[in-house]
Amino acid sequence: MEITYASPSSLDLLRSSSPAASGSTMPVRPVKIIPLQHPDTTSYGSPGGFGNSSSSFWSNSLFSGARGKIKRMTFVDWIDMFLPCCRWIRTYRWREYFQIDLMAGTTVGIMLVPQAMSYAKLAGLDPIYGLYSGFVPIFIYAIFGSSRQLAIGPVALVSLLVSNVLSQIADSSDALYTELAILLALMVGILECIMGLLRLGWLIRFISHSVISGFTTASAIVIALSQAKYFLGYEIDRSSEIVPIMKSIIAGADQFSWPPFVMGSVILAIIQTMKFLGKSSKPLKFLRAMGPLTAVVLGTTFVKIYHPPTITLVGDIPQGIPGFSIPKSFQYAKSLIPTAFLITGVAILESVGIAKALAAKNGYELDSNQELFGLGVANIFGSFFSAYPATGSFSRSAVNHESGAKTGLSGIITGIIMCCALLFLTPLFEYIPQCALAAIVISAVMSLVDYEEAIFLWRVDKKDFLLWTITTATTLFLGIEIGVLVGVGVSLAFVIHESANPHIAVLGRLPGTTVYRNIEQYPEAYTYNGIVIVRIDAPIYFANISYIKDRLQEYEVVTDKSAKRGPEVERIYYVILELAPVTYIDSSAVQALKDLHHEYKSRDIQMAISNPNREVLLTLSKSGVVELIGKEWYFVRVHDAVQVCLQHVQSIRESPKSSDQSREGKPNFFQRILKQRAEDLLVSELESGSNTNKPSDDPQSEPLLSRRS
Numbered sequence: 001m002e003i004t005y006a007s008p009s010s011l012d013l014l015r016s017s018s019p020a021a022s023g024s025t026m027p028v029r030p031v032k033i034i035p036l037q038h039p040d041t042t043s044y045g046s047p048g049g050f051g052n053s054s055s056s057f058w059s060n061s062l063f064s065g066a067r068g069k070i071k072r073m074t075f076v077d078w079i080d081m082f083l084p085c086c087r088w089i090r091t092y093r094w095r096e097y098f099q100i101d102l103m104a105g106t107t108v109g110i111m112l113v114p115q116a117m118s119y120a121k122l123a124g125l126d127p128i129y130g131l132y133s134g135f136v137p138i139f140i141y142a143i144f145g146s147s148r149q150l151a152i153g154p155v156a157l158v159s160l161l162v163s164n165v166l167s168q169i170a171d172s173s174d175a176l177y178t179e180l181a182i183l184l185a186l187m188v189g190i191l192e193c194i195m196g197l198l199r200l201g202w203l204i205r206f207i208s209h210s211v212i213s214g215f216t217t218a219s220a221i222v223i224a225l226s227q228a229k230y231f232l233g234y235e236i237d238r239s240s241e242i243v244p245i246m247k248s249i250i251a252g253a254d255q256f257s258w259p260p261f262v263m264g265s266v267i268l269a270i271i272q273t274m275k276f277l278g279k280s281s282k283p284l285k286f287l288r289a290m291g292p293l294t295a296v297v298l299g300t301t302f303v304k305i306y307h308p309p310t311i312t313l314v315g316d317i318p319q320g321i322p323g324f325s326i327p328k329s330f331q332y333a334k335s336l337i338p339t340a341f342l343i344t345g346v347a348i349l350e351s352v353g354i355a356k357a358l359a360a361k362n363g364y365e366l367d368s369n370q371e372l373f374g375l376g377v378a379n380i381f382g383s384f385f386s387a388y389p390a391t392g393s394f395s396r397s398a399v400n401h402e403s404g405a406k407t408g409l410s411g412i413i414t415g416i417i418m419c420c421a422l423l424f425l426t427p428l429f430e431y432i433p434q435c436a437l438a439a440i441v442i443s444a445v446m447s448l449v450d451y452e453e454a455i456f457l458w459r460v461d462k463k464d465f466l467l468w469t470i471t472t473a474t475t476l477f478l479g480i481e482i483g484v485l486v487g488v489g490v491s492l493a494f495v496i497h498e499s500a501n502p503h504i505a506v507l508g509r510l511p512g513t514t515v516y517r518n519i520e521q522y523p524e525a526y527t528y529n530g531i532v533i534v535r536i537d538a539p540i541y542f543a544n545i546s547y548i549k550d551r552l553q554e555y556e557v558v559t560d561k562s563a564k565r566g567p568e569v570e571r572i573y574y575v576i577l578e579l580a581p582v583t584y585i586d587s588s589a590v591q592a593l594k595d596l597h598h599e600y601k602s603r604d605i606q607m608a609i610s611n612p613n614r615e616v617l618l619t620l621s622k623s624g625v626v627e628l629i630g631k632e633w634y635f636v637r638v639h640d641a642v643q644v645c646l647q648h649v650q651s652i653r654e655s656p657k658s659s660d661q662s663r664e665g666k667p668n669f670f671q672r673i674l675k676q677r678a679e680d681l682l683v684s685e686l687e688s689g690s691n692t693n694k695p696s697d698d699p700q701s702e703p704l705l706s707r708r709s
Contacts, residue, residue, distance in 0.1 A: 033640035104403035105413025145374035151396035192376030214471030220448035230438035233257025264435035299436030351392030502538030542588035
């Protein structure tokens, strides 16, 4: 049955005092409260069948929404789900969109050709495999991907991960190295499809943004240093740790060559200048995408004219589109599993994050799990055409969006540009200087060094800054895998610590209202003698119940500094738990509440519960806690609980007086009438909210309307 909290507030409920609290009868003044409707547990199964009702609840909550959505889906909806491209194909406006998509796709294609070769070199592969990775996956993603602006292909971070794991298994000059890179693309694609179909993308939410920022910052530094060999003119050790790279750079300093350093530096400066002008001036935004192509053209022209012997070139690149082939070397698949998971995590955090942001800017909805499935299909098909893992690129996606791309047709045009490059332009790529490709990589990863995020975290949250620092340092000095594991571990430790030590607030009443708020946040709020009101701001379960019990016991002896109102008593008689923020309570917490109730009983303290939600109240009812505490001690509002508890506190204080007055004699009829009318008037003023600051001659006659001391 539904638990209904609304009922006439004018209902007068006469409460009798709890024997455990006072042992005396309560004054006969009515208190107006909203009665709490308790659930009928028989409708949820037998008392012993709590597990059945619980499983029914979970099955309903998990599957009822999915079943309803499936029933509402039409044939067109099913087509759109499996082929997201149909959504924009049906509504495509050729006259309005085609020219824009053509320009955006061409711009990204011009940017991708040199970047793809650069990232392949970073991955330890021949440049042609970068072009392959920017060819077939783009066409497949345009069909199965749900984002209309995301530009996929090889990226720097994934290339570094590929290089890091494969260099430990085979030499980059071996055919096995290339086979493993292609096999890794297949494994990543399968993993992405599985996670997308099972809707497991939410698992990555446990990795905080601080971890991702620290990881990408450290990775960008390692990537930039790994490209230094093309600037310096001599070989350096391949590693994902900064110390071996720096040692190798210093050890080979006597082999330093000026020509590649000067050429690489000039090309890097040109790319950065064009990127800056493209970002700062709207009419010049095309320069941002033209930077990599300009670098390649200038470098190639210089080499063709002057033929410098000390500058290494890309060399021969096979011409033509890749043929179909099945990935090989499956015996090494087990050693590639951790990297496949890591690359999938990068795809979820970076690609899906970029896709969702672009979808919001362009006014359409995007399902992150469907997006993950689209990336997986693109990688699976790509692996059959000699591609290594591809994912969404931040820089190319930004250029695609800024160029005005409207639909996935821009991606198809980018794929056509890549096809033309493979068919006709590869002979020209032979003369591209290696330092030019290195400059393109360094320029791309410079934006990944997120020092602004570190400054922001230092200002806003020192804990997140510490997490950022730990992840960055461990990734730099201990390697990518250890850095990620440490960052994720510390991030989860912070989550567990926050969950096991939830925020608990002592509430006080705001003057002139019936609203109760945290006394630390609202210093003007006042509390009542003999009563402590506690709000628990988290689900209650086995991990945090001990902490909650300890805090509740502290509140019995530690007095807050807020103003006190009401009858003066020596100790706490009532503890009111505000459970509105509590969304869930487990069996361990239920047992702890029972123990706490018995402890309170032994110390003559009564527990009261305010505003529990439906599921929490049902759990308490099923476990017998409602009957144990007493249904009369469950309230809709904190204010209702305070009213009842105050009357009990007042009866405790006045019990000696009443015995003395009984000896002196009872009041006459007129005195009783006047006292009753005065009490009714004060109650009506309180419930209406009027005259709350009016002083009273007797501060104990209505403690809820007490004056300032």
